[in-house]
Amino acid sequence: MRVLVVGANGQVARLTVRELAERGHEPVAMVRNENQGEGLKRLGAKKIVIADLEADITHAFKDVDAVIFAAGSGGKTGADKTILVDLWGAMKTVDTAMNKGIKRFVMLSSMGTVDPDKSDRIRHYLVAKKVADDYLKNSSLSYTIVRPGSLTTDEAKGLIKLEEEIQVRDNTITREDVAKVLAGVLDRKNTYQKTFEILNGSMPIDEALDSV
Numbered sequence: 001m002r003v004l005v006v007g008a009n010g011q012v013a014r015l016t017v018r019e020l021a022e023r024g025h026e027p028v029a030m031v032r033n034e035n036q037g038e039g040l041k042r043l044g045a046k047k048i049v050i051a052d053l054e055a056d057i058t059h060a061f062k063d064v065d066a067v068i069f070a071a072g073s074g075g076k077t078g079a080d081k082t083i084l085v086d087l088w089g090a091m092k093t094v095d096t097a098m099n100k101g102i103k104r105f106v107m108l109s110s111m112g113t114v115d116p117d118k119s120d121r122i123r124h125y126l127v128a129k130k131v132a133d134d135y136l137k138n139s140s141l142s143y144t145i146v147r148p149g150s151l152t153t154d155e156a157k158g159l160i161k162l163e164e165e166i167q168v169r170d171n172t173i174t175r176e177d178v179a180k181v182l183a184g185v186l187d188r189k190n191t192y193q194k195t196f197e198i199l200n201g202s203m204p205i206d207e208a209l210d211s212v
């Protein structure tokens with residue numbers, strides 16, 4: 001599949017581009033800055049498109065079969081960027097996919113999104129992610145929403161815990177394993193119209209994804 005990775009220069013997204021290429025997909029990397037293209041090509045991106053979620057993004061969706069949304073405003077910007085990127089940028093990506101007739105959409109969301117009121121520190125972020133997730137769920141797209149716990153840069157373990165809502169809090173998962181899940185759900189029809197949380201765990205990723 002030709003897969004548009006939105007936010008492709010991000011830490012999870014770069015690993016996802018590599019993972020997609022290794023699985024025989026053709027990643028199209030959407031980045032804000034031209035200089036980010038070379039590194040992504042080395043990871044396996046077939047094409048680089050320059051687009052900013054705060055502006056028009058329609059040109060990025062040309063000849064694409066699926067979209068993985070892995071962008072985010074990050075913890076160092078204010079709530080204004082949370083609204084413009086994590087919320088509005090995600091909703092805009094959903095709308096553009098629908099307008100372009102692209103059916104498959106994988107959303108990188110976050111654990112804690114089920115009930116943002118349980119969080120004090122990042123409640124506004126979790127609300128933004130929840131509204132974007134709900135917007136996707138109410139669309140006509142074939143979606144999968146992946147909600148990881150706190151991300152680490154450790155090496156992939158290949159083993160995860162996957163449930164609709166995991167009761168354990170304050171736990172982690174490696175970015176590399178998240179990337180494997182994002183790439184792994186892409187053509188698994190049993191994960192369509194599903195939302196689940198993931199943490200480091202004890203089940204091989206393929207087995208966990210097959211059980212969704």
Ligand SMILES: NC(=O)c1ccc[n+]([C@@H]2O[C@H](COP(=O)([O-])OP(=O)(O)OC[C@H]3O[C@@H](n4cnc5c(N)ncnc54)[C@H](OP(=O)(O)O)[C@@H]3O)[C@@H](O)[C@H]2O)c1
Pocket residue numbers: 006007008009010011012013031032033051052053054070071072073074085089108109110111147148149150151152
């Ligand atoms: N950190 C955690 O523990 C955690 C836990 C659960 C879920 N998540 C979610 O996982 C996401 C990915 O994590 P990560 O560590 O890979 O984040 P990251 O490295 O900060 O990557 C985010 C990417 O989004 C891009 N971006 C920001 N604003 C944009 C815009 N206006 N238009 C286009 N692209 C834009 C950034 O582009 P530049 O490279 O140009 O800055 C960056 O490449 C987070 O954003 C968050 O929603 C995070």
